[in-house]
Amino acid sequence: xAVNEGGAAGPPKAVALGIPRVGAPVTALTPARSFGTxxxxxxxxxxxxxxxxxxYSLWVFNFGLACCAIEFIAASMAxxxxxxxxxxxxxxxxxxxxxxxxxxxxxxxxAPAVKRLYEQMPEPKYVISFGACANCxxxxxxxxxxxxxxxxxxxxxxYVPGCPPRPEALLQGIIKLxxxxxxxxxxxxxxxxxxxxxxxxxxxxxxAPKPAPALPPGRIxxxxxxxxxxxxxxxxxxxxxxxxxxxxxxxxxAPAAETTxxxxxxxxxxxxxxxxxxxxxxTDSPLTDNPLTDTTTGSLPVINLxxxxxxxxxxxxxxxxxxxxxxxxxxxxxxxxxxxHDQQWEYDDES
Amino acid sequence: xSPERTRALVETVARVLGPATGGTxxxxxxxxxxxxxxxxxxxxxxxxxxxxxxxxxxxxxxTGVDELENGYTVAAFVCAPADAAPGGSGPGxxxxxxxxxxxxxPRDHAELPxxxxxxxxxxxxxxxxxxxxGIEFSGHPDLKPLLLPDGFEGHPLRKEFxxxxxxxxxxxxxxxxxxxxxxxxxxxxxxxxxxxPGVPGDEWLKPLPAVTAPATPASDDSPSAPAGAGEGEx
Numbered sequence: 001x002a003v004n005e006g007g008a009a010g011p012p013k014a015v016a017l018g019i020p021r022v023g024a025p026v027t028a029l030t031p032a033r034s035f036g037t038x039x040x041x042x043x044x045x046x047x048x049x050x051x052x053x054x055x056y057s058l059w060v061f062n063f064g065l066a067c068c069a070i071e072f073i074a075a076s077m078a079x080x081x082x083x084x085x086x087x088x089x090x091x092x093x094x095x096x097x098x099x100x101x102x103x104x105x106x107x108x109x110x111a112p113a114v115k116r117l118y119e120q121m122p123e124p125k126y127v128i129s130f131g132a133c134a135n136c137x138x139x140x141x142x143x144x145x146x147x148x149x150x151x152x153x154x155x156x157x158x159y160v161p162g163c164p165p166r167p168e169a170l171l172q173g174i175i176k177l178x179x180x181x182x183x184x185x186x187x188x189x190x191x192x193x194x195x196x197x198x199x200x201x202x203x204x205x206x207x208a209p210k211p212a213p214a215l216p217p218g219r220i221x222x223x224x225x226x227x228x229x230x231x232x233x234x235x236x237x238x239x240x241x242x243x244x245x246x247x248x249x250x251x252x253x254a255p256a257a258e259t260t261x262x263x264x265x266x267x268x269x270x271x272x273x274x275x276x277x278x279x280x281x282x283t284d285s286p287l288t289d290n291p292l293t294d295t296t297t298g299s300l301p302v303i304n305l306x307x308x309x310x311x312x313x314x315x316x317x318x319x320x321x322x323x324x325x326x327x328x329x330x331x332x333x334x335x336x337x338x339x340x341h342d343q344q345w346e347y348d349d350e351s
Numbered sequence: 352x353s354p355e356r357t358r359a360l361v362e363t364v365a366r367v368l369g370p371a372t373g374g375t376x377x378x379x380x381x382x383x384x385x386x387x388x389x390x391x392x393x394x395x396x397x398x399x400x401x402x403x404x405x406x407x408x409x410x411x412x413x414t415g416v417d418e419l420e421n422g423y424t425v426a427a428f429v430c431a432p433a434d435a436a437p438g439g440s441g442p443g444x445x446x447x448x449x450x451x452x453x454x455x456x457p458r459d460h461a462e463l464p465x466x467x468x469x470x471x472x473x474x475x476x477x478x479x480x481x482x483x484x485g486i487e488f489s490g491h492p493d494l495k496p497l498l499l500p501d502g503f504e505g506h507p508l509r510k511e512f513x514x515x516x517x518x519x520x521x522x523x524x525x526x527x528x529x530x531x532x533x534x535x536x537x538x539x540x541x542x543x544x545x546x547x548p549g550v551p552g553d554e555w556l557k558p559l560p561a562v563t564a565p566a567t568p569a570s571d572d573s574p575s576a577p578a579g580a581g582e583g584e585x
Binding site for chain 1: 498499500503505507512514515516517520549
């Protein structure tokens with residue numbers, strides 16, 4: 001049977017457009033989005049602020065190709081009004097746009113134009129595939145001229161199903177995109193697994209504990225000299241066990257040496273070492289109990305060191321903040337009054 | 352249009368096109384419209400007579416039809432514009448009346464003289480018919496594909512054109528009423544199974560070599576003859 005010439009026998013030299021190549025390696029178009037070095041190095045609160053600003057000022061660029069574009073226009077008009085979601089219609093061109101909505105049937109002849117206009121958009125850029133045709137070819141999935149989904153050409157962030165979708169579906173897709181934007185830049189979203197960390201974080205050295213409180217008189221000193229080392233060093237205990245008795249006298253030197261050498265040695269970065277800040281609840285502290293009971297059982301007293309409270313950061317008093325706010329407000333009001341006073345003569349002349 | 356007026360119009364067209372094409376034009380009535388079937392040699396002569404003598408100065412469209420063994424039908428619709436001068440000299444089409452001209456070109460040698468010498472507006476229509484059906488229009492000033500993307504192979508409106516997506520995914524149902532995909536094995540072997548154009552037949556539905564490859568290790572004793580045959584033909 002004579003089928004499209006050269007397509008049946010032998011490896012074709014030029015693959016006809018729009019034909020899915022069976023067995024070809026699937027190269028996924030993953031959006032490698034660049035935000036700039038400043039965004040990558042910014043602290044997380046700043047990223048939250050930047051994402052917040054970005055997701056509510058999406059200048060949209062409508063790549064309308066078929067009837068789905070009518071639904072897109074309906075979503076932009078007064079009844080559905082996606083401006084209230086921060087999507088601003090319409091960007092003058094792709095160079096001023098943040099979001100491209102591909103709505104309609106993409107033919108193989110149109111697909112290079114879609115890709116070209118997508119490449120003209122500035123980073124970071126987002127794409128919503130709107131409608132069944134843009135998603136997968138839709139009812140024209142077996143056509144000789146229709147692209148089987150715009151995601152074969154450009155990366156797509158959100159797919160909106162429907163033929164055509166209602167404007168509410170586009171609003172839902174916009175909300176989904178905004179959720180995606182809001183999660184950008186965090187460790188789970190932007191940093192792939194196994195990537196080199198931006199900053200080499202070392203676990204903080206455990207601060208030197210306060211000098212041990214004076215033992216109550218009448219306490220019997222433990223016979224092993226390791227006890228003094230275990231008192232000055234923090235007692236490592238898993239958080240699950242509230243009270244862990246210290247080591248008995250005979251195997252005591254080995255864990256004592258570990259506890260003393262652990263803060264001094266440089267710890268590996270990647271291994272999360274549980275720093276025993278919270279050792280035991282205060283109610284279980286043996287200091288509140290009678291220390292003589294420990295001597296009877298032969299176990300050493302566990303001393304809870306208030307590490308968290310001692311390292312509490314110094315906060316700026318709140319009144320300074322509001323005072324600065326008030327001062328800025330008064331300054332702005334004075335500027336406003338001055339401007340109004342300067343322009344008062346214009347209204348005086350009219351009246 | 353009343354049947355009398357239609358009959359009169361058909362007679363008028365036959366009276367004009369008969370001498371112009373050497374008596375080879377067959378004019379008949381089809382749904383209140385005159386249809387003239389002319390041989391391919393008289394295609395330009397019929398178009399010229401329709402334009403000059405019948406007053407059909409407006410070229411509406413031109414396209415092709417795949418007639419399988421008979422070749423390709425090229426059809427063009429020309430008409431008198433609605434704002435033409437009323438009551439022209441001699442017999443002709445009234446305002447708004449049209450004429451469908453058809454001709455048949457053979458399948459192995461699909462070539463037809465270009466209508467652009469008569470109607471300049473036929474250029475793009477012939478380019479589209481050229482790329483969709485593979486019909487050569489000799490004398491066309493710039494015969495190149497119009498709508499299809501660059502590098503497209505084949506003529507997609509030919510009925511032998513196989514849609515690649517249909518090769519990948521099997522045809523789910525049946526074409527004729529009463530058929531079903533369930534009686535694929537039960538149907539009588541003598542009856543030819545009907546498939547829509549573009550859907551590949553059974554000769555296309557051989558298993559891929561990648562599919563037959565895992566079956567060979569299961570039967571270690573038997574040689575891998577089916578897999579080798581499938582690869583050789585594929």
